[in-house]
Amino acid sequence: MDAWEDPNNNGNDEIRASKAYKGSDLYQRNFTERIDDTMTMVPDANAYTEDSAQLETIPQEYLEELRFKLSRINYCMNSAEIADILQILEQIDSKFLSESDIRNIVQCLPNITALAPHQNIFELLNRISSDPEKALILSELDYVQQINFSQFPDISDEYKILVSQTVLYMLRCNPDNAEIFYQSFFPVFIPYFTGPSLYKSPSLAMHLNVAEAFIPMVHKNESEILLNIFRTFFTFAYRTTSECLLADLHGICTCIYTVPDFLQEIKDEQFLNQLKYLATRRCVTDDRDSREVRQYALVVFEYIASFTNVKCHESAYRVIGELLMENLDQSQSEVCSEAIFLLGFAVANQYFLTTVDYFPIIQRFFDLFENLSVSDQKEWIQSFANILYFVPPMNLEDLVTKDQFFELLDDCLTYDESSVQERFITALHRILLSSNTLAHAILEHPEIIDDLNDLASMDSSVIRTRIEAIMNIIKKAEQE
Known part of the structure; x- marks a missing residue:
């Protein structure tokens, strides 16, 4: 039995569990895909498109x-x-x-x-x-x-x-x-x-974009110069134009992606408050660039939450909590999607869990599901799995006794993606080992038992083994 599976641990090995999960192929694959999406180069306004070429007449005379x-x-x-x-x-x-x-x-x-x-x-x-x-x-x-x-x-x-x-x-x-x-x-x-x-x-944005493009080369050769570039990006996070801010935030993200230890540079509360402002800023003309500024400001906080081996200033985690409460709102679809990602990373960070009152955030998160798009529901489900896995079981007891929890769990267990199902099964097993509350609650929701029996027929030996252990715990609770 793994250390984090020990029913006598009482949640004392949360950090060890976090590191074990974060080192797994499952977590790394999800995180890498997410960051690769984030780090896609900002599109050039002059980018060539095949369709536009077909619509234009070739200027043969010229x-x-x-x-x-x-x-x-x-x-x-x-x-x-x-x-x-x-x-x-x-x-x-x-x-x-x-x-x-x-x-x-x-x-x-x-x-x-x-x-x-x-x-x-x-x-x-x-x-x-x-x-x-x-x-x-x-x-x-x-x-x-x-x-x-x-x-x-x-x-x-x-x-x-x-x-x-x-x-x-x-x-x-x-x-x-x-x-x-x-x-x-x-x-x-x-x-x-x-x-x-x-x-x-x-044209400050132009020069910011050039500096960002050189970051991979600089990282290989001059770490001190790269730190100076990172600090320069910090300086221009207070500009007002979306063009400049978008280039600047993308540069900050690229620096952190390249050198995660740069997160330790984020100590200034004024800078954190500026990032928070940018993540919630509304412009008179709410164009594509201004929306992306909000998204990229949230992405910086995703980095803060994602690299759990780098402890940031406590203010950073408090700001993350404030942003989640504000942006987990379906009426703000573009930042709501980013906030769903952010919560999934935040609950996997032990510093966030020990700094922020996250229960109201999770409740607001639960209320979102039914009205989300299909793509956002997928990301919601993965964040939900992280909540179950990383949040100490004793802090989930009030949630796992609610009908809403089981309605959502039913939707998630029937989600047709084995990696997500494996994450949920592993998380459920962990909670059941630490608390009888969930086992007794499941007995009152036969649809969950049906879901588990269906998953037991899957090819994954990990899922089958976990479900067998889960069913044994539930049967034991039934006999009490």
């Missing part, structure tokens, strides 16, 4: 003019010719350029040995790279890989934005490009990013 102009250039374009080509490109969506068009343009460009005199070239490269497929072609050319970025700190803010956006396009089309630009661009970018003049930039 393409022919471009190719004719290029054929007349003998060797290397001068400023007037670059301006001429750029003017034509402004009439052509870059997705219509062929690979040969791009190569013919680039081979006629002067090498960028210094940024200062070549803003017009970057305007041209920026135009081409706005389409991900073309950015990929461009990034693979020696021309781009040999650009000298050393003058980046000295160029105008407008030019910095142009350079950063062009680099970002090429980083997003292929994350492996981070290695190329880590050598050539990052050394001159990072002093600007972590320096005092960044806040003046008219």
